[in-house]
Amino acid sequence: MNLEIPDGLGDLLRDFTVAVLKERPGDLYDFAVDYFTKAREARRPKDVPMYIIVEDDDEAGEPDRTAFKPKTSSGRYARRQSVSAERYNPEEDEDDDDFIIHPKTDEQRERLTKTVSSILLFRSLEPEQTSQVVDAMFERKVVPGETVIQQGDDGDNFYVIDTGVYDVLADVKGEEKKVHQFDNRGSFGELALMYNMPRSATVRAVTEGTLWAMDRSSFRRIVLKSAFKKRKKYEDLLESVPILQNLDRYERMTLADALVSRVYQDGEAIIKQGDDPDGVYFVEDGTIRITMASPDGTEKEIGVKTTCTYFGELALIENKPRTASVYAVGRVKVAFLERDCFERLLGPCVEIMKRNSQNYTMSVSN
Incomplete structure (x- = not known):
């Protein structure tokens, strides 16, 4: 039997899921009735808009x-x-570099x-x-x-x-x-x-x-056109990150729209140990160096990452200050996802990130 998914169903279910995760209702059925009743009322026309x-x-x-x-x-x-x-x-629209000035x-x-x-x-x-x-x-x-x-x-x-x-x-x-x-x-x-x-x-x-x-x-x-190119570029980047394989195409596209490009020069600190978490970073191009401060104040290098990896999620997951510093090695370009968007857009991946962060913590302590 050929079943056709109605237009808007994906958006409807996604918004409802986000509302459930935010509100954490005691009775899911009562919450669903109230949620969809309000959603229906919001759609009804009110005179002439x-x-x-x-x-x-x-x-x-x-x-x-x-x-x-x-x-x-x-x-x-x-x-x-x-x-x-x-x-x-x-x-x-075909590419054309002849812009009006x-x-x-x-x-x-x-x-x-x-x-x-x-x-x-x-x-x-x-x-x-x-x-x-x-x-x-x-x-x-x-x-x-x-x-x-x-x-x-x-x-x-x-x-x-x-x-x-x-x-x-x-x-x-x-x-x-x-x-x-x-x-x-x-x-x-x-x-x-x-x-x-x-x-x-x-x-x-x-x-x-x-x-x-x-x-x-x-x-x-x-x-x-620049917005289209940005989305396509970031969709390709996100598809290459193994942790994000759980996301469907719509979720990946939404995440791509929320990313903001940032550029750092050689030796520049991207995040500093002890700072409050502001978001998560995806390495778009270049290499980063991760360090952790020892009790005597010296910094010890604990890892290096390159393109198609991410960092900064640990502090967001645990809601704690940054546990390490990250520096640019040469010119580094990252795609940044701010804190407010993290759980809303990466909900399906948070549990896997938690497991990865536990493995990461164990490897550092050893």
Whole structure:
């Protein structure tokens, strides 16, 4: 009998499993009933949804990300539903090194690079790709009352705010309502470019201001294609790590999206003994040297690892400070997975990691 797995079943079961592992309910059946009842209610439409731009600030006060989130008439945010429109396929896009360059002063480049680096959408880009983003952006001056993007129009550009105040307006039941305001920082317009959908809100200048814009083609070729290449590269890396053979393709793909590239030079400390654990590291390229401090303060080398291995998981599993230091031997490139993502994404591998860490501890003590 040919059985077809329904769309969304994998995501549904994965989210439920994560919720169970986090909550550890006493009665799994009662928890399941409550969980899926709430999930069903969350999916029901609440009047006419609209998309507004939301900024979340990090501890330093810089914008952490800019994204469109659906908001119902009750004021509550719902999970954005997927857009069933034709999307850009980076796999079908042929490589082309002929990127657009708009000249800028050194001061403009420095300021724009800093702004771009603070936007979540660009944080996973390599320095070369960030430079391409800055090169591709062109300046646009606006005056009070000028409409930058109009709800319902096709997406043409992605915008980063340099200066100025901008209102975000949405048509709700035939009435234009202000749903958000940018004040001299932020970015907008990426959703229509990523999903080939019409503009979901109007953005209008309140004051004079300056925007940096990137056209649709450059945005897709640099941002979306680089994200595709990064995922493919890290999927290949993760497939070569024996401990991760338990993961299915979807889990490996999700893990690849969460990894962040870091580069260390010869002799540089990647982690230091005694530090609080921040995450786990996968060696992407190069060699690392592991040392442990003796009671007299000297460091003893206890191991060397190369590409397709990982380290740093022991402190996370045991929730203890780092028990060893790790140094780069030559130039080393690693893929870093932060602590918050560790258990959520590597749950199926934690038990094997625990057994490996016990063997590792025994070998060190001997």
